[in-house]
Amino acid sequence: NLNDKIHRSAQRLLVVANRLPVSATRLDGDKWDLQLSAGGLVSALLGVKQIFETRWIGWAGVSVHDERGRASLTEALALKGCVPVFLDDDTVDQYYNGYCNNVLWPLFHYIGLPQADRLAATRSLDSQYAAYQHANKLFAQVVFSQYQEGDVVWCHDYHLMCLPQELKTLNPRMKVGWFLHTPFPSSEIYRTLPLRSELLKAVLTADLIGFHTYDYARHFVSACTRILGLEGTPEGVEDQGKLTRVAAFPIGIDPERFIQALETEQVKLHVKELLRFFAGRKVMLGVDRLDMIKGIPQKLLAFEMFLEKNPEWREKVMLVQIAVPTRTDVHEYQRLTSQVHEIVGRINGRYGTVTFVPIHHLDRSLAFHELCALYASTDVALVTSLRDGMNLVSYEYVACQNFKNTEGVLVLSEFAGAAQSLGAGAILVNPWNIREMYIAIEEALKMSDEERKERHRHNFTHVTTHTAQAWAHNFVSELYDTIVEAELRTLN
Numbered sequence: 091n092l093n094d095k096i097h098r099s100a101q102r103l104l105v106v107a108n109r110l111p112v113s114a115t116r117l118d119g120d121k122w123d124l125q126l127s128a129g130g131l132v133s134a135l136l137g138v139k140q141i142f143e144t145r146w147i148g149w150a151g152v153s154v155h156d157e158r159g160r161a162s163l164t165e166a167l168a169l170k171g172c173v174p175v176f177l178d179d180d181t182v183d184q185y186y187n188g189y190c191n192n193v194l195w196p197l198f199h200y201i202g203l204p205q206a207d208r209l210a211a212t213r214s215l216d217s218q219y220a221a222y223q224h225a226n227k228l229f230a231q232v233v234f235s236q237y238q239e240g241d242v243v244w245c246h247d248y249h250l251m252c253l254p255q256e257l258k259t260l261n262p263r264m265k266v267g268w269f270l271h272t273p274f275p276s277s278e279i280y281r282t283l284p285l286r287s288e289l290l291k292a293v294l295t296a297d298l299i300g301f302h303t304y305d306y307a308r309h310f311v312s313a314c315t316r317i318l319g320l321e322g323t324p325e326g327v328e329d330q331g332k333l334t335r336v337a338a339f340p341i342g343i344d345p346e347r348f349i350q351a352l353e354t355e356q357v358k359l360h361v362k363e364l365l366r367f368f369a370g371r372k373v374m375l376g377v378d379r380l381d382m383i384k385g386i387p388q389k390l391l392a393f394e395m396f397l398e399k400n401p402e403w404r405e406k407v408m409l410v411q412i413a414v415p416t417r418t419d420v421h422e423y424q425r426l427t428s429q430v431h432e433i434v435g436r437i438n439g440r441y442g443t444v445t446f447v448p449i450h451h452l453d454r455s456l457a458f459h460e461l462c463a464l465y466a467s468t469d470v471a472l473v474t475s476l477r478d479g480m481n482l483v484s485y486e487y488v489a490c491q492n493f494k495n496t497e498g499v500l501v502l503s504e505f506a507g508a509a510q511s512l513g514a515g516a517i518l519v520n521p522w523n524i525r526e527m528y529i530a531i532e533e534a535l536k537m538s539d540e541e542r543k544e545r546h547r548h549n550f551t552h553v554t555t556h557t558a559q560a561w562a563h564n565f566v567s568e569l570y571d572t573i574v575e576a577e578l579r580t581l582n
C-alpha cells in the first residue's frame with residue numbers, strides 16, 4: 091500500500107538547521123579544526139543519527155571568502171555527514187544577529203527590548219527581513235542540491251521559517267516538516283511583529299509543524315486564526331480545504347549517552363575528585379548558556395536571599411554556576427555578563443571567607459566528561475529560565491542521578507517547557523518570585539530521602555522513555571502519516 095511505499099522509499103533524513111553541529115576554525119591553508127558545538131538542538135539530534143541516515147545542512151559559523159577554502163571545508167564536513175551553507179558577513183549580521191537574534195528570539199521569549207533599541211530595530215527591520223529571506227533562499231538551494239527522491243526534509247527553528255515555502259517552490263513534492271525549539275508566544279505578543287503574516291504563511295506550507303508543548307501549538311493556531319483569518323481545527327490549521335497539521339512533540343535527550351559516560355573511568359575519577367572537594371557541603375548546580383532567557387541573575391538573587399535568611403547554612407552550601415557565553419558581540423549579552431559578574435562578586439564578597447567561596451562561577455563550556463561528573467556529584471540542580479522552549483539541562487541532570495545513593499533534586503522554572511513534562515517530579519518555581527525560589531532552595535536542601543527518591547524515580551522514568559530518538563521517530567512518522575493522508579485525499 092501507499093504507506094509502505096512511502097516508508098520504503100524514504101532513505102534519508104535531511105536535517106536543516108541554522109548551525110551545523112560542528113564549529114569550524116581554519117588552521118592553515120586548507121586544514122580545518124572541527125569541534126562539536128554545545129546547544130540543545132545539537133544534543134537532541136545526536137540521538138537521531140542512530141535511527142536515520144542523516145545529512146545535516148547548515149551554516150558552519152565561519153566566513154569563508156575564497157573558493158579553495160569553501161571546497162576544503164565542504165570536503166572536511168562531508169566526512170561528518172554535514173553540508174555547509176555559506177553566508178557572507180553582511181547576511182550573517184542582518185539575518186542572524188539582526189532578524190533572528192534581535193527580533194524573533196526576544197519576541198518568542200516575551201522579552202521586551204528597551205524602547206530605544208526597539209525603535210532602532212524597527213528602523214532596520216525591512217533590510218533585516220530581506221536578509222532573512224535571502225538566507226532562507228540560500229539554505230533552500232543547498233537542500234535542493236542534496237535532495238534525492240524519497241528524502242524527508244526536517245527544518246529547524248525560528249531561523250528558517252521561510253524555508254518550507256522556498257523548498258515547496260523548488261519542488262512541491264518534497265516532504266517538509268518544521269519544528270520550533272523555542273516557545274511560540276501568545277498571539278497577542280506575536281501580532282506585534284510587523285511582518286507577522288508573511289512568516290505564518292511561509293511556515294504553513296510545511297506538511298507538518300511541531301512544537302515542544304501543546305500550549306505553544308495552541309498559540310500558533312490562534313495566531314493563524316486571528317491574523318490570517320484561517321480556521322483552527324484539533325488537527326491543525328485549515329486554508330480552503332488544505333490542512334496543515336500542527337502538533338506537540340516534546341523533545342528529549344539521549345539518556346544512554348550520559349548513563350554510559352558515568353561508567354567510564356574518566357568520569358568516575360572526576361566524580362571522586364569533586365566529591366572530595368565538596369565534602370561536608372551541599373552543592374547546587376546551574377548549567378546554562380549565558381542568555382537573558384535563562385534567568386541567571388534571578389537565580390543568584392534567590393541564592394543570596396537564602397544565605398541572608400539562613401545564617402546556619404552559610405559555608406555549608408555552595409552554588410556551581412556554569413554559563414557558556416553565546417552571542418558575545420551583542421550589546422544586551424555583554425550587559426548581562428557584567429550584571430552576573432557583579433552579583434556573583436557581591437555575594438562572594440559578603441558571604442565568602444578566606445577559605446570558602448559560596449559561588450563558583452565559570453564563563454565557559456565544559457567537556458562532556460566534566461559536565462557528566464558535575465551532574466552526578468551535585469545535590470540540587472537550579473533551572474530557573476524565564477522562558478525556555480524545553481530545557482535539556484534538566485533532563486541531563488536527571489539522567490545522571492542514578493549514580494550514587496543520593497539522587498539530586500531538580501528545582502525547575504514553570505516557564506520551561508520541561509515543567510509540563512517532568513511536572514510533579516521537580517519543585518516548580520516562578521523565577522520572577524525570588525522569595526518563592528529561596529524557599530524552594532530550602533525545600534530542596536532539606537528534602538527527606540524518601541521524597542527525593544520518589545521524585546527522582548518519576549523524573550528518571552520520564553527522561554529514559556521520552557528520548558531524543560523517540561522524539562525524532564514520532565515527528566518523522568507523523569510526517570509520513572500526514573503525507574499519506576493528504577495523498578489519499580487527493581486520490582479520492
Ligand code: ADQ
Pocket residue numbers: 128129130131133134271272341377378379412413414454455456457461478479480481482483484486
Ligand atoms: P538551549 O537554549 O541551548 O536550546 P538547553 O535545552 O538547556 O538550551 O540545552 C543546552 C545544551 O547545552 C545542553 O545539552 C547542555 O548540556 C549544553 N550546555 C549548556 N551549558 C554547557 C556548558 N557550560 N558546557 C557544555 N555544555 C553545555 C534550545 C532551546 C531549549 C530547547 C533546546 C532543544 O532554547 O529550550 O530545549 O533548544 O530543543
